[in-house]
Amino acid sequence: MSQQTHTFLESVERTFDQAAELVGISEDLRHKIKVVNSTYTVRFGVRLRNRLYTFTGYRSVHSEHMEPVKGGIRYSPHADQDEVEALAALMTYKCALVEAPFGGSKGALVIDPAEWEPHELERITRRFTQELAKRSLISQSQNVPAPDMGTGEREMAWIADEYKRLNPSELNPWACVTGKPANKGGIRGRVEATGRGVQYALNECFRHPEDIKYAGMEGSLAGKRIVVQGLGNVGYHAAKFLSEEDDALIIGVLERDGAIYNEKGIDIEALHSHIMEHGGVHGFADFTDDVNGVLESDCDILIPAAMEGVITESNAPRIKAKLIIEAANGPITFTADQVLRDRGVLIIPDLYANAGGVTVSYFEWVKNIGHIRFGRLQRREHERQTKMMVQAIEEMVGKPFPVEILDQLVEGPTELALVRSGLDDVMREGYQQISKKWRSDDRIPDLRIAAMMIALERIADSYHSLGI
Ligand code: NAD
16 A cells, blocks of 8 residues: 555545546546646735735636536635645535535635734635635636635625625625625524534434444444544534434544543533633643544544544554544545555545535525525415314314424424425435445445545536537
8 A cells, every 4th residue: 555645635636536437437538527627826915903914815616517616715824725626626526426506616815813803804805805706706606605614604794795895786696605694695504504414424324234334333323432623613513413412422522722531421512612712622621632642542433523634644543433424624635544444444525524514505505596585485384284284183083282292393494494404305315325336336445435436427427418
């Protein structure tokens, strides 16, 4: 096995090559799909703190086989072109896999958001938006960003507002970006979506006993010991829902400044509040400096939810988790992936595992284009029909309907309930497809290659229907 170290983009491309070989698409088309179509680097100045600061931003478009192209914008001091291009490529494959009708894109601003005040970040974000808009790198029909590491609802609201100012006569300006707050054209359930999707993905995996057996486990998620790396948007929501709703035990949490480890389970709400107040996990009960020890601790499930390249060929042999679900993009390098695969660790790949974000972004975009909230037309009609049915049942059986379930039954679906339902459906179907594909052919080594193969088949089909 090669011990060569790959960049993030090379890791994605090696997976692509393996999958393309098995799918059997022509060399020409393979090359066309693989290459990044364009990457813009923008440098712009903002006058702040009595001097002029120059910022560097990127927007990479990997594939326009479907438009608009879609992908988050991250704020990180470590962002670079290789990272943005790898993330843009992953977006192409992710959208194809979960049938979100988008091409792949990604953006980044090289910045540490913690170093700037909110009003300064707002000015920087608005200037970045102007740079993107000038080059048509943001638009509801061509390129739709979303939140990623270091960005959230607040930044998306600034971006949407700036875009709206630049394009006052457009009919659907809010659709230029997703992940906005609900009162600024957003959709309920978007903030939690990626973590919620991780929960739904794990639940579906546990409905596949043969996959769970492969990982050396049995039973349900209840009582399974989980370690989470990164308690940001994705990690926090995944840990919260898995512990509160599925009775899993979060025994370890790793953050930038240290880790928390408790075999009896960590109170995720209390830890999250501590992080919000103190900016890190330091000072919380069961704190330890030994982050590697927690990452490599004996657990059932590991959820890397921070950043790429954290599991490499150096630490992969010491990882004890039986199942790793990639909530972050690219947390396992190509070589580490092979080490873990050879050891029989079941890996649920990023391509699928964190697709909850783009799935609910898709719902938000449709809502913005449609100018109507999901459930608006049906809810009261559902209520009326259900009440009639309840009345008929009561008349037939001569007994009143149990009150404890009456309200829930009669109330029509809210936007949040519909979003969760749609997301659950996408995540269930996605897992069923990749697991089936994996089991369909001995040459398919794991879920990652299976997921990439399904994505490639769909992208290749979209080219074939154009006669290419
Ligand atoms: P975030 O900025 O909200 O959270 C990241 C968390 O990881 C932070 O708490 C940070 O302190 C922590 N962290 C950073 N470096 C770390 C390290 N070396 N060790 C331990 N902890 C570390 O970001 P997010 O939106 O939750 O994104 C996390 C990952 O999920 C990224 O890879 C992102 O691309 C991916 N992702 C996010 C979304 C989304 O909807 N936000 C969607 C799909 C994929």
